[in-house]
Amino acid sequence: MIQNVLILANGDLISGSSGFEKIFRPIGEFVEEVSLLYTLLKERAVDLILIPEIYPKINRGVVRRMRLRNPQADIWQIVWSDTDSAAYEIYDGTINIDDGPEQIAKKVQRILHQKSLLKKYNIIGRSEKMKVVAETIDRIAPTDISILIVGPSGSGKELVARAIHENSSRAGGRFVAINCGAIAEGVLESELFGHEKGAFTGSVASRVGMFIRANDGTILLDEIGETKLDMQVKLLRVLEDGYFYPVGGDKPVHSNARVIAATNRDLIEAIHSGDFREDLYFRLGVVKIVLPALYDRRQDILPLLCHFSALEKVKGFSDSALDLLLRYDWPGNVRELRNFLARMGALHPDSEISAIDVEQFISEQAFESRNLPVVTGHTHEEAGHELIYHALLQLGSEIKMLRDLITVNLQGRSEFETVNNTTDDTAVYSDKTMKDIERVMIETALRECGGNRKTAAKKLGIGERTLYRKIKEYNLN
Known part of the structure; x- marks a missing residue:
């Protein structure tokens, strides 16, 4: 029996003829009452909770209270193949009892392995996407390959870089991070590679750069997409053989630092626009870790x-x-x-x-x-269309947020416990109208742009990711 797995099961399930006890007794501890489960979640560390779909009186509210007592625990539903399973999007996954003891045990072990990796690398969460990130860190941390971490601002790129460093053979060396987008190009070269005495006005003494300070350790080049092409050439050479020239120096210096780069930009787009070197991109991104918003x-x-x-x-x-x-x-x-x-x-x-x-x-x-939309259209007509698209999409977003606020304040109840069954004709009509308008705008933009999503997103004044989500939401081809 695995101590950190709790299985909600009453006497009928345990003693029934479905083989439930034989399958799940070796996997975890049976708990017959929800109230006892709440108590155990407060008293001990639990990684996984299994709840049969036929256990009575389990709803969103009950599952939410479990999550509040142990937010990191996975909660999975046990299902029967001949039963209509409705997870209501409140569970992390399902385990089919017809898969048999061996497959179920393997699945549980995989879930627990993923949970252990999240803990090991101090990743807070239980989403599948972050489990993939943790597994990637686990595979690449012991190596010396270069890594590119891609994700929006505030998503934790530096924390991932630190986790890689601290779990590598270089953990005894320094971890040095620099924001390439926050430093002027001339200063950036000196910061990275150091400079010799007299290399420029005010350089009264030589100074080692970050690549030397990170020798036998790790250097994080944050916002790598903001570097200029001249700097990219110099970084490429360091990645190829570890050598560089300090500013004002005529002798190459070697660094054994591992390079991790991070960016919130679309570097493929930057390559196409001529702002980023393709060879540097492939050198940096031997392995790419994508952090989701x-x-x-x-x-x-x-x-x-x-x-x-x-x-x-x-x-x-x-x-x-x-x-x-x-x-x-x-x-x-x-x-x-x-x-x-x-x-x-x-x-x-x-x-x-x-x-x-x-x-x-x-x-x-x-x-x-909230900023004024930037117009990219070449003609007055295109510019006008952009402003209208942007204004209507913004209006739709704000109406949705306002409706959510009103719904919460009027109901005063948890979204896990109730489903919004609003029947007010005006509310339903307004929601339908805004969605219809938004769908038509997106369809029109895609048609006018020949199906090019990047161009359509610019025309609408929204991000590409937002457009992708909307296309999926409205099932547009």
Whole structure:
């Protein structure tokens, strides 16, 4: 029996003729009552909870309370092939009892292995995408290959780079990070490669650069996509043979630093536009790790909220506040989430966070990020179309957010416990109208751009990822 696996099973299941006990007794500990399961989740570390689909009175609210007691635990549903299984998107996956003891045991072991990797690399979350990230780190950390980490700002690229360094043979060496986009090109060369005395005005002494400081360790080149082509040539040589010239120097210097690069840019697009060298891209990206935006791994929002709430001494959240936080897209990703909790911990040290607090934060973020749309059309007609597209999409987004806020405040209940069965004709009509308008705009833009999604996204004034999500949402080809 595995101590960190709990299986919710009453007497009828355990003593039944389905072979349930024979299959699952070696896997984990049987717990007959939900109330006892709640207690155990408070008292011990649990990695996996298994819940049969036929166990009575299990709903969104029950599963949510389990998650709040142990946000990192996976919760999977046990299903029967001859039963209609409805997971309601509240479980992390399903285990089919007809797969038999051997396959079920293998599946459970894989789940637990993935959980152990998340813990090992200090990754907070339970989403499949972050499990893949953890498995990739585990495979490449012991090697010396160059790595490219791609992800939006605030998604944790430096934390992943540190995890790779700390679990490699170079852990005894230095981990050095530099933001290439925050330093002027001339200064960047000196910072990376060092300089000789008298190399430029004010250089009264020679100075070693970051590649030497990271010798036998790891250097992180953050925002690598912001470097100029001249600098890219010099970085390419370092990657090829480890040699470089300090500024003002005439003798090559060698560094044995492992190079990890990170960017929030689309480097393939930068290559096509002539802003990034293709050979450098392939040198850097021997292995590429993609960190998703937080809205693309929503299962991780609750574990992150609980983790950082403890660090920032936040007392807790009302149900309606938590619903809003789980629905919010977090454009600033994990960094924005932690900053929000730091703010709440400072402003409300003795009380739980309310829906009003969250609404105020979301409103402020929307106000601060609202900018006039940049017009890229070449003609007055194209420019006018862009402005209209952008304005309507923005309006649709704001109407949706407002409707969510009103729904939460009126219901005052958890989205896990209730399904919004609003029958108000006006609300349904307004939602349908906005979705119809948005769909038509996207279809029109794609048609006018000959199906080129990148061009269509620019015409609409939205990001490519947003357009991809909308195409999937509306099932557009």
